[in-house]
Amino acid sequence: MKVGILTGGGDCPGLNAVIRAIVRKGVPTYGHEFIGFRDGWRGPLENVTMPLDIQSVRGILTRGGTILGSSRTNPFKEEDGLARIQKNLAALGVDALIAIGGEDTLGVAKKLAELGVQIVGVPKTIDNDLNATDYTFGFDTAVNIATEAIDRLHTTAESHHRALVVEVMGRHAGWIALHSGLAGGASVILIPEIPFSIAKVCEYVESRFRTNYAPIIVVSEGAIPQEGDMVVKDQSLDAFGHVRLSGIGEWVAQQIEIRTGKEARTSVLGHIQRGGTPTAFDRVLATRLGLHAITAVHEGDWGKMVSLQGTQIVRVGLAEATANLKLVDPQRYAEAEVFFG
Numbered sequence: 001m002k003v004g005i006l007t008g009g010g011d012c013p014g015l016n017a018v019i020r021a022i023v024r025k026g027v028p029t030y031g032h033e034f035i036g037f038r039d040g041w042r043g044p045l046e047n048v049t050m051p052l053d054i055q056s057v058r059g060i061l062t063r064g065g066t067i068l069g070s071s072r073t074n075p076f077k078e079e080d081g082l083a084r085i086q087k088n089l090a091a092l093g094v095d096a097l098i099a100i101g102g103e104d105t106l107g108v109a110k111k112l113a114e115l116g117v118q119i120v121g122v123p124k125t126i127d128n129d130l131n132a133t134d135y136t137f138g139f140d141t142a143v144n145i146a147t148e149a150i151d152r153l154h155t156t157a158e159s160h161h162r163a164l165v166v167e168v169m170g171r172h173a174g175w176i177a178l179h180s181g182l183a184g185g186a187s188v189i190l191i192p193e194i195p196f197s198i199a200k201v202c203e204y205v206e207s208r209f210r211t212n213y214a215p216i217i218v219v220s221e222g223a224i225p226q227e228g229d230m231v232v233k234d235q236s237l238d239a240f241g242h243v244r245l246s247g248i249g250e251w252v253a254q255q256i257e258i259r260t261g262k263e264a265r266t267s268v269l270g271h272i273q274r275g276g277t278p279t280a281f282d283r284v285l286a287t288r289l290g291l292h293a294i295t296a297v298h299e300g301d302w303g304k305m306v307s308l309q310g311t312q313i314v315r316v317g318l319a320e321a322t323a324n325l326k327l328v329d330p331q332r333y334a335e336a337e338v339f340f341g
């Protein structure tokens with residue numbers, strides 16, 4: 001069988017580990033042949049490919065990013081986008097496709113599966129917001145990077161008696177903020193799922209200063225103040241219609257200064273959370289997902305996404321996997337609230 005592989009959406013640590021596992025099992029165990037599609041859906045849409053064999057995946061296990069490149073190209077936005085993909089796959093003699101991506105990339109995969117394309121999905125995103133999988137690879141790495149940043153900010157905040165706000169990624173899910181804030185001992189964690197009161201945040205800040213500690217406020221880029229609208233730097237949308245987030249951290253710091261008179265600063269971690277080598281957890285998860293994805297292809301189990309449930313890798317329908325986002329539930333947030341203030 002000739003199998004195409006693509007990586008779509010925002011990159012994340014572990015993508016190369018998936019590609020490596022697929023090829024390292026697919027060639028010797030099943031005798032499959034591989035072709036890489038460049039830059040997400042742009043590859044099959046515009047016929048941009050690269051060779052993919054055992055030699056080309058040597059040494060990439062620990063490398064962040066993706067050797068295939070990635071993009072947020074949306075075939076739904078192109079005239080005859082899906083039909084062009086089908087035509088190009090047929091012309092290249094590609095029998096099956098493995099799409100590694102988040103909700104947007106897998107949403108396209110789901111549609112192609114409905115049209116009869118032989119496709120299997122692999123979930124990835126640092127945001128950990130994909131339903132039907134307990135964790136996505138990339139998340140653990142992002143949390144570790146954010147936690148290390150929070151650890152470092154504690155000492156400088158204390159030296160200067162400042163409130164330090166850390167803005168982390170996650171889009172509309174607060175997983176990175178919740179986990180890094182818990183691990184880093186944040187004074188308060190703000191997540192998109194639960195609109196926050198800036199007055200309450202300032203109370204926590206003041207109480208932390210009263211105990212001679214400097215507060216660290218971890219804010220998810222999609223967090224929303226009860227007193228206003230979502231704060232965003234600009235209104236531009238990506239090809240899948242998502243607004244570019246960031247700006248809330250700066251807003252929170254300004255409000256803290258105005259309302260408490262204490263000095264406050266913001267660190268926006270941004271793409272640092274997505275770059276560099278994956279943690280051991282993400283390398284193992286990505287490798288296992290890759291191994292199971294190529295087995296699903298070999299068995300012709302089309303329209304499925306491989307997923308982590310407990311400690312097992314199982315298969316779920318792409319429709320189920322992309323139906324809803326996985327958000328932080330209030331009980332998980334309540335656990336963290338014990339440590340606020």
Ligand code: F6P
Nearest residue numbers: 010125126127169170171245274
């Ligand atoms: O979905 C992953 C993610 O890193 C989000 O956390 C973030 O909002 C978005 O991608 C940023 O996208 P871009 O790199 O296209 O600006």
